[in-house]
Amino acid sequence: xxxxxxxxxxxxxxxxxxxxxxxxxxxxxxxxxxxxxxxxxxxxxxxxxxxxxxxxxxxxxxxxxxxxxxxxxxxxxxxxxxxxxxxxxxxxxxxxxxxxxxxxxxxxxxxxx
Amino acid sequence: xxxxxxxxxxxxxxxxxxxxxxxxxxxxxxxxxxxxxxxxxxxxxxxxxxxxxxxxxxxxxxxxxxxxxxxxxxxxxxxxxxxxxxxxxxxxxxxxxxxxxxxxxxxxxxxxxxxxxx
Numbered sequence: 388x389x390x391x392x393x394x395x396x397x398x399x400x401x402x403x404x405x406x407x408x409x410x411x412x413x414x415x416x417x418x419x420x421x422x423x424x425x426x427x428x429x430x431x432x433x434x435x436x437x438x439x440x441x442x443x444x445x446x447x448x449x450x451x452x453x454x455x456x457x458x459x460x461x462x463x464x465x466x467x468x469x470x471x472x473x474x475x476x477x478x479x480x481x482x483x484x485x486x487x488x489x490x491x492x493x494x495x496x497x498x499x500x
Numbered sequence: 501x502x503x504x505x506x507x508x509x510x511x512x513x514x515x516x517x518x519x520x521x522x523x524x525x526x527x528x529x530x531x532x533x534x535x536x537x538x539x540x541x542x543x544x545x546x547x548x549x550x551x552x553x554x555x556x557x558x559x560x561x562x563x564x565x566x567x568x569x570x571x572x573x574x575x576x577x578x579x580x581x582x583x584x585x586x587x588x589x590x591x592x593x594x595x596x597x598x599x600x601x602x603x604x605x606x607x608x609x610x611x612x613x614x615x616x617x618x
Binding site: 418420422427428429430431432435475479482483485486487488489490491492493 | 502504506531533542543545548550555556588590592594596605606607608609610611612614
């Protein structure tokens with residue numbers, strides 16, 4: 388199935404460092420979402436973006452909806468060990484009248500002390 | 501806690517068998533979505549139901565089927581199971597599944613059912 392291109396695929400960082408990841412698509416989306424998934428758990432919504440150019444923060448997390456509506460980035464500042472997990476971007480669109488969410492390939496984040 | 505409940509949490513079965521996964525959406529949510537996640541893979545959309553009716557199909561095998569009941573809970577039926585069907589299966593729900601307020605289309609995920617086919 389269709390997936391968004393997410394980069395980097397994985398990253399090792401030290402505690403306290405800032406992290407940046409992004410997501411690109413050939414398709415336009417109405418909404419961009421960022422989820423975090425811990426091992427063996429379901430994805431948890433971190434941030435939702437509704438308008439092109441929108442910049443939204445949630446604590447140490449900041450995300451932006453690209454102006455072309457085909458990309459988004461997520462930044463995490465001052466990373467801590469509990470930031471470990473897989474981060475997925477997701478773009479929302481409509482297929483006919485059906486609501487559709489397309490997921491990125493994921494960025495695996497590992498934080499070392 | 502997302503408010504989406506999935507049971508069972510783990511399921512171990514043999515090839516050729518049939519299993520049923522259950523999902524209760526968040527209170528008030530009309531749409532239910534099913535996803536499959538194989539080891540170290542992304543989430544693959546299987547099927548969506550809205551208020552009891554099938555609304556969209558993704559990469560769902562013919563051996564798999566789903567339904568949404570009047571109380572809005574949903575079941576995913578997997579039959580003639582193969583080794584490759586071993587995966588995490590997630591259910592998500594949203595208020596709406598149609599064109600509407602964008603916030604109403606945000607999907608909230610359950611904790612998943614881990615299916616192991618031996």
